[in-house]
Amino acid sequence: MTSPGRSTARRKPPHVLANAPFRKLWTAMSVCSLGDWLNLLALTALAGNLTAGEDYRTQSLAVGGVFVMKLLPAIVLAPLAGAFADRFDRRLTMFVADLSRFTLVLSIPLLDANYQWLIIATFLVECVNLFWVPAKDATVPNLVPKERLEAANQLSLLVTYGTAPVAALLFAMLSVAGEGLGSLIPYFAERDTHLALFVNALAYLISAFLIFTLRDIPRSNVAGVAAPSVPRQIAEGWQFVRGDRLVRGLIIGMLGAFAAGGAVIGVAKIYVQQGLGGGDAAYGVVFGAVFAGMASGMFFGTRLLRGLSRRRLFGLSIIVAGPVLAAIALIHNLAIVVLLTVLLGACAGIAWIIGYTMIGLEVEDQLRGRTFSFLQSLARVTLLAVVAAAPMLAGLYGSRDVTISGEPVYRFDGSNLVMLIGALLAVGVGLLSLRHMDDRKGVPIIADLIAAVRGEQPEAEHAEASRGVFIAFEGGEGSGKTTQSRLLAIWLRDQGYDVVQTREPGSTKVGMRLRAILLDAVHQGLSARSEALLYAADRAEHVEKVILPALYRGAMVISDRYVDSSLAYQGAGRSLEQEDVARINAWATGGLVPDLTVLIDTPPSIGLTRLGGAADRIESEPMEFHERVRREFRALAAAAPDRYLVVDGTLEQEAVSRLIQDRVHEILPDPVPREAEDITGTMPAIRD
Ligand SMILES: Nc1ncnc2c1ncn2[C@@H]1O[C@H](COP(=O)(O)OP(=O)(O)O)[C@@H](O)[C@H]1O
Numbered sequence: 001m002t003s004p005g006r007s008t009a010r011r012k013p014p015h016v017l018a019n020a021p022f023r024k025l026w027t028a029m030s031v032c033s034l035g036d037w038l039n040l041l042a043l044t045a046l047a048g049n050l051t052a053g054e055d056y057r058t059q060s061l062a063v064g065g066v067f068v069m070k071l072l073p074a075i076v077l078a079p080l081a082g083a084f085a086d087r088f089d090r091r092l093t094m095f096v097a098d099l100s101r102f103t104l105v106l107s108i109p110l111l112d113a114n115y116q117w118l119i120i121a122t123f124l125v126e127c128v129n130l131f132w133v134p135a136k137d138a139t140v141p142n143l144v145p146k147e148r149l150e151a152a153n154q155l156s157l158l159v160t161y162g163t164a165p166v167a168a169l170l171f172a173m174l175s176v177a178g179e180g181l182g183s184l185i186p187y188f189a190e191r192d193t194h195l196a197l198f199v200n201a202l203a204y205l206i207s208a209f210l211i212f213t214l215r216d217i218p219r220s221n222v223a224g225v226a227a228p229s230v231p232r233q234i235a236e237g238w239q240f241v242r243g244d245r246l247v248r249g250l251i252i253g254m255l256g257a258f259a260a261g262g263a264v265i266g267v268a269k270i271y272v273q274q275g276l277g278g279g280d281a282a283y284g285v286v287f288g289a290v291f292a293g294m295a296s297g298m299f300f301g302t303r304l305l306r307g308l309s310r311r312r313l314f315g316l317s318i319i320v321a322g323p324v325l326a327a328i329a330l331i332h333n334l335a336i337v338v339l340l341t342v343l344l345g346a347c348a349g350i351a352w353i354i355g356y357t358m359i360g361l362e363v364e365d366q367l368r369g370r371t372f373s374f375l376q377s378l379a380r381v382t383l384l385a386v387v388a389a390a391p392m393l394a395g396l397y398g399s400r401d402v403t404i405s406g407e408p409v410y411r412f413d414g415s416n417l418v419m420l421i422g423a424l425l426a427v428g429v430g431l432l433s434l435r436h437m438d439d440r441k442g443v444p445i446i447a448d449l450i451a452a453v454r455g456e457q458p459e460a461e462h463a464e465a466s467r468g469v470f471i472a473f474e475g476g477e478g479s480g481k482t483t484q485s486r487l488l489a490i491w492l493r494d495q496g497y498d499v500v501q502t503r504e505p506g507s508t509k510v511g512m513r514l515r516a517i518l519l520d521a522v523h524q525g526l527s528a529r530s531e532a533l534l535y536a537a538d539r540a541e542h543v544e545k546v547i548l549p550a551l552y553r554g555a556m557v558i559s560d561r562y563v564d565s566s567l568a569y570q571g572a573g574r575s576l577e578q579e580d581v582a583r584i585n586a587w588a589t590g591g592l593v594p595d596l597t598v599l600i601d602t603p604p605s606i607g608l609t610r611l612g613g614a615a616d617r618i619e620s621e622p623m624e625f626h627e628r629v630r631r632e633f634r635a636l637a638a639a640a641p642d643r644y645l646v647v648d649g650t651l652e653q654e655a656v657s658r659l660i661q662d663r664v665h666e667i668l669p670d671p672v673p674r675e676a677e678d679i680t681g682t683m684p685a686i687r688d
């Protein structure tokens with residue numbers, strides 16, 4: 001128990017790696033992950049090499065077989081192993097698993113294994129992994145305090161994927177070293193992948209040693225971590241995301257990106273060997289390039305083209321992956337392929353990180369965990385399907401020469417075909433997710449992209465909303481905004497318009513609570529910045545929940561106060577930097593600007609006397625404050641006369657109304673949607 005007054009209660013806990021037992025487990029994890037990736041590379045390479053003398057089809061199928069064996073146990077047997085992890089001593093489970101993996105991997109080079117044993121050993125290693133991983137996952141909460149669990153999980157994720165490019169590089173180096181060694185030690189001469197397999201086995205042995213010395217793992221299970229099966233996770237997850245258009249679009253896109261990457265990984269070995277004439281080292285480099293690209297995409301992706309809508313960048317990065325993949329498929333040059341592969345990986349990485357972040361923001365807290373595990377399960381199944389199907393398909397197609405007058409000029413084989421299909425898939429999926437979730441319909445994507453590249457502010461996010469008309473009323477206290485906005489709404493409704501009359505602050509559920517905070521005279525001393533942020537928060541809600549939906553359906557929206565009020569009251573009144581206030585509001589509203597702002601200009605001395613009842617927090621500010629506000633309103637109107645109508649608020653109500661109606665008349669759209677008119681052929685119902 002922590003006593004509330006103790007200063008230590010708020011102190012940040014130390015970094016999770018400062019925890020010695022966790023550090024040891026994490027090191028074991030890292031070594032194992034490195035070993036796992038090395039294993040994947042070495043075994044697929046070996047499968048290709050063992051069948052090098054055979055035809056293209058056999059070779060493709062051989063490599064595909066390794067992928068299937070590596071991914072199958074995780075899907076079929078995972079729940080079984082999870083239950084095991086809860087019942088047995090975890091340290092022992094991991095230790096035995098490590099020794100078994102060590103022996104199995106070592107047996108492949110030692111026995112000079114044929115393809116059959118290679119496949120069997122691959123399958124067995126993966127089965128063993130199924131025990132190691134849940135035992136490890138279940139151990140982490142035993143070693144790490146609860147508040148550091150997330151950091152620990154992030155570190156685990158980092159080594160799971162972060163070791164891939166390292167392993168690829170290591171594999172490439174070991175392949176080159178193996179060749180060099182071959183001239184010294186005859187054993188290695190014909191055994192290209194053996195050195196990598198020895199290192200791979202060694203990694204498991206090191207992990208076994210580390211786990212053995214890790215005495216802090218409790219023997220029996222305390223808190224069960226029964227993970228539901230993959231099919232069940234997918235079925236449950238689908239229930240959650242089915243109804244959400246945005247999340248659906250994101251998931252389709254992310255899986256498409258994964259599938260495109262998977263297609264390259266699946267055929268990489270054969271493509272490098274047959275299409276590019278490269279050896280194992282080249283295979284390692286291409287494999288590593290996918291992951292290096294992904295990592296850089298994830299890292300730089302969120303910083304890239306800040307001006308561009310994230311949803312658009314998401315769709316675009318998947319679409320761009322298409323032509324890049326097509327170029328990889330068709331250009332048979334190793335250096336170019338490696339560069340393009342980095343680019344491809346970066347596209348996938350950008351899509352993945354944007355998707356992941358957006359889902360995190362979109363999905364409610366209690367569903368987030370399930371949504372992510374759904375996504376991960378689905379990604380795993382997609383990867384299995386693609387990585388296994390790609391070489392199979394390549395094998396079935398075989399290899400053909402394109403000939404011109406009998407001369408072979410170009411070789412087009414199954415791996416080219418698979419990558420071209422992957423390219424088409426990426427473009428299709430990218431377009432689909434753009435269509436599903438574009439938030440800037442009506443703004444040409446190219447214009448947006450050019451603006452983003454130039455580092456310009458994006459145009460308003462809501463160009464599509466221009467179907468409706470947005471009118472804002474501004475002015476000081478008691479100037480007559482509420483009266484006039486109501487009269488305008490009545491006038492417009494009389495003419496057959498769909499009118500939404502609204503106000504700030506407080507037109508949404510959240511807004512009502514914010515209004516209470518903002519205007520209650522009890523909250524004296526609210527800091528100017530938080531005041532500005534609260535008004536902006538209210539406005540963000542207002543725009544998204546009330547104004548935009550109405551504009552999208554073509555309604556006339558009349559708002560009593562909008563952004564100018566913040567510029568006048570918080571900017572001029574509270575003396576905040578005008579630019580700051582403008583910026584947070586541009587962000588809050590997505591750049592939505594009224595088609596017309598009616599400023600009812602009334603001297604505060606008159607306006608304030610019109611008000612009845614107790615003064616609220618802002619009304620009770622001194623006269624000087626209200627004068628500043630008035631000056632700012634007038635300055636804003638003077639700066640953009642096209643978008644403002646300034647009326648003298650001391651005139652009679654009717655006179656004010658008439659002036660407003662005259663100006664609004666100029667911007668009125670046809671009250672009946674054009675489509676409806678086309679259909680019926682009747683005249684719009686306008687009455688004078
Ligand atoms: N042009 C006008 N001349 C005189 N009184 C007015 C005029 N317009 C509004 N009023 C009165 O002033 C008071 C405040 O008007 P209201 O529309 O609520 O202002 P706001 O919304 O700008 O605070 C109301 O009692 C209203 O009847």
Ligand SMILES: Cc1cn([C@H]2C[C@H](O)[C@@H](COP(=O)(O)OP(=O)(O)O)O2)c(=O)[nH]c1=O
Nearest residue numbers: 476477478504505535561565566569618619
């Ligand atoms: C919208 C907005 C309102 N305000 C203030 C002005 C008003 O005093 C108050 C809104 O109160 P409200 O009761 O709606 O007054 P009015 O009828 O004058 O509009 O909030 C700001 O300071 N900044 C803003 O961005």
